[in-house]
Amino acid sequence: MVHILGTLLKDHFKVKYALTKFYGIGVNRSNQLCARFQIHDTCRVKELTPYQITAIASFLSSPSTAPALPQYPLAPPTFTPPPPNTASSDLLAKFKAQQANAPPLKMKNKEWRDPLKSLKVESDLRNEIRENIAHQRMIGSYVGRRHAMHLPVRGQNTQNNARTAKKLNTMERW
Amino acid sequence: MSLLASNARHVALVQKSLAAGALRAASQPAKAAPKERKAAQSIGGVKKGRKEKWETKKKQEKIHKTKDIPRFTRMAETKLMMPKTFQRPATLPEAFKAGSGHVLELPLFGRETLVPRNVGKAVSYSDAPNNAAKVFGLPRKMFFEYRILSSPCSVVRDVTLQAVETLEKAKASSSLDSRIVLHGRAGCGKSFLLHQAVQYAQAEGWVVFYVPRAASLVNSTTTFAYDLRTQTYLQPHASYRTLDKLFKANSALFAKLPMKKALVTEKLNVPAGTTLADLVQIALKDRSAGNSAVVLDALTSELQAQTQFPVLLAVDDFQALLQDSSYKDHFLRPIKANHLSLPRLILDFASGKRTFAKGAVVTALTNSDTNFNVPLEIQDALDLPRAHPVSRYQRRDGDVQGYVHGLTGFKLPDRMSSDEMAGLFSVWKDDMALTTDKYDELFLSKYVESDGNPRDFVWKGLLSTFST
Numbered sequence: 001m002v003h004i005l006g007t008l009l010k011d012h013f014k015v016k017y018a019l020t021k022f023y024g025i026g027v028n029r030s031n032q033l034c035a036r037f038q039i040h041d042t043c044r045v046k047e048l049t050p051y052q053i054t055a056i057a058s059f060l061s062s063p064s065t066a067p068a069l070p071q072y073p074l075a076p077p078t079f080t081p082p083p084p085n086t087a088s089s090d091l092l093a094k095f096k097a098q099q100a101n102a103p104p105l106k107m108k109n110k111e112w113r114d115p116l117k118s119l120k121v122e123s124d125l126r127n128e129i130r131e132n133i134a135h136q137r138m139i140g141s142y143v144g145r146r147h148a149m150h151l152p153v154r155g156q157n158t159q160n161n162a163r164t165a166k167k168l169n170t171m172e173r174w
Numbered sequence: 175m176s177l178l179a180s181n182a183r184h185v186a187l188v189q190k191s192l193a194a195g196a197l198r199a200a201s202q203p204a205k206a207a208p209k210e211r212k213a214a215q216s217i218g219g220v221k222k223g224r225k226e227k228w229e230t231k232k233k234q235e236k237i238h239k240t241k242d243i244p245r246f247t248r249m250a251e252t253k254l255m256m257p258k259t260f261q262r263p264a265t266l267p268e269a270f271k272a273g274s275g276h277v278l279e280l281p282l283f284g285r286e287t288l289v290p291r292n293v294g295k296a297v298s299y300s301d302a303p304n305n306a307a308k309v310f311g312l313p314r315k316m317f318f319e320y321r322i323l324s325s326p327c328s329v330v331r332d333v334t335l336q337a338v339e340t341l342e343k344a345k346a347s348s349s350l351d352s353r354i355v356l357h358g359r360a361g362c363g364k365s366f367l368l369h370q371a372v373q374y375a376q377a378e379g380w381v382v383f384y385v386p387r388a389a390s391l392v393n394s395t396t397t398f399a400y401d402l403r404t405q406t407y408l409q410p411h412a413s414y415r416t417l418d419k420l421f422k423a424n425s426a427l428f429a430k431l432p433m434k435k436a437l438v439t440e441k442l443n444v445p446a447g448t449t450l451a452d453l454v455q456i457a458l459k460d461r462s463a464g465n466s467a468v469v470l471d472a473l474t475s476e477l478q479a480q481t482q483f484p485v486l487l488a489v490d491d492f493q494a495l496l497q498d499s500s501y502k503d504h505f506l507r508p509i510k511a512n513h514l515s516l517p518r519l520i521l522d523f524a525s526g527k528r529t530f531a532k533g534a535v536v537t538a539l540t541n542s543d544t545n546f547n548v549p550l551e552i553q554d555a556l557d558l559p560r561a562h563p564v565s566r567y568q569r570r571d572g573d574v575q576g577y578v579h580g581l582t583g584f585k586l587p588d589r590m591s592s593d594e595m596a597g598l599f600s601v602w603k604d605d606m607a608l609t610t611d612k613y614d615e616l617f618l619s620k621y622v623e624s625d626g627n628p629r630d631f632v633w634k635g636l637l638s639t640f641s642t
Contacts (some may be wrong), residue, residue: 035502041394069504074513075405076528077576082403084468085438091402105505112505154307 002045004057005122011046018045024080024121032116063119071102126174147171177420179376235414252400278325278605284377288338294593296601298327299373306372309423310384313365313490324605328366329597333586335370345484350526352534357558358586360541361629365490368538374487381424381477388491389546392499392511408515413466421454427483434479437472441465450476467515476529478530485533487523495521496574512573525577551575556583588624602636
């Protein structure tokens, strides 16, 4: 059992499905997160290392301020690795020097944009939704009025069947 | 087991059931024919004013029904024991009863049994705890088959003897000269032949490194982590399990092989002269598998250099290592199999970049895995038959082309010969798996229906037939 940002993730769940328990993360975002933290498809929550859990928690607390992703060099078939006693600090220094000079990653001739940079979860997302509704009301739009009246917003019929709207469409949603 | 002996057993069983059946017929009273009853039906509803009449009619029906319900009494013990038909016994043959200890009695697989006069005869494998099949596992479909059979066995074929001959030649030469890929139609026996080669090598005292399901290395089911030194993604837990299996299968041989070079890393310091068995134990002590990849690499380097024992690297599902894996990098791009540590290790040996001083690399393709199809590069290299025409302009990966260059293809025949098929038939017949005693008719019909394909013959022929 792991608690991240107030959400409980049960041990026996696969991580890629457990992450969907966060408000604001669905299956696609979950796959992107697992790829970011090098979590394989069948990894269960109980198999996560403390380092990975901390990394996920710190990322989700503020996705926009996360560090840029490194572009790892991949060995061609003729590559001979240095001996096992090479100091990792030397390798890291060489890698950082390489990264500093590396051009930004391009995919299909366009610069790659991190889809998780604009990710919002839990309270941040709820606040954003509330702000959006408040903005609609403030400018006096139709959408704002419908929210205030607890009625459907998107042009649905109200003769019958507006129950969900009557229950959930409020100004203080979330 | 001869046809005659099993026939005699079957005849005895039928005679026993016939006697029991006669006893049952005598004890059964004559049954009266059941009365015909018309159920009350109202199609299209009941007319106005006739509802009460309809309801009284239904009530009468109910009374009739309650009278028809028989009183259930316990069946006589003698009746319960009786078989239900005269012609075929419904009682379980003794061989299937719990604790009967029925096991196929077949000669053991080895140098003495792998001779031309035994082609078409079945041989069984040893039950030793270090048996490669027990330690490394088996391909899925072979595993299912061995779960049904009372003891694991297979038929000696012409190709088995060819494989044995090839291994004998490869024993004294570098693995660079013996890099073989078994290919052929789906179900023609590639995995079985590879397994036979592994069993032979183990029986002859080779060091055996068997990977029965290479697809499990690339289907994103184990941990992976990027390593700056090797510039590949290490697979710590897969490496740990591989080390464990290598040790269990080859512990006696590893105990006799000392390390020629010391292994020094930031966390380990293993001096030269340590036996490979001790090296593996050092890695296995760390349950977090932190050192496993480095130790596996060192172990294979030592096996490369030593000349005391020939080494067999046998890989099934080889085509899974020649394309994109199911793992994804940070940017959600698929990671190529040759950038993962274990597949890369296998590919280095298969391509000849690394070689065993004495030994062979034998791999087998799988045509039945839809997740990992046979890629174009190896189709070109081995000139495999194609279902559809392929354009020269279709993209081929240069790295993969490099890895498959120099591989020797060994095509298994599409059809088993009638002698070999008869041997396969005898295995299932002697293991009491057949539902009929008309053996000749069953054998010939299924042989023709399956077009000599061993898998179809067993699974779609013998085990799926409704004939009695």
